[in-house]
Amino acid sequence: QVQLVESGGGLVQPGGSLTLSCAASGIISSINAMGWYRQAPEKQRELVAHITSTGNSNYVDFVKGRFTISRDFAKNTVDLQMNSLQPEDTAVYYCNAVPPRYEFWGQGTQVTVSS
DSSP, rough: OOOOEEEOOOEOEEEOOOEEEEEEESOOTTOOOOEEEEEEEEEEEEEEEEEEESSEEEEEEEGTTTTTEEEEEETTEEEEEEOOGGGGGGGEEEEEEOOGGGGGGOOOOEEEEEE
């Protein structure tokens, strides 16, 4: 059974950067698309970036040019490089398949952007 563990979150000032990492305990190479989702307080969880097994990536408009998703099949990880962070990026970030699988939801990692 696959378990996903997110890490790398923290407190950062506006304009700062963070790299989130998602480590899978099982093999995820057979999953075509993996993504990063986020849930801000009192808001619904939303997909912000995803990457396919062929390396094609896609981003929602509000993170384009700032976030970069990457996938390492050898390490079984999916990373999210986040630059130029803004207070609106404050949320709990999760990784999961696209579309998401209920059993893959982990604890997420908190990202707080504040001065």
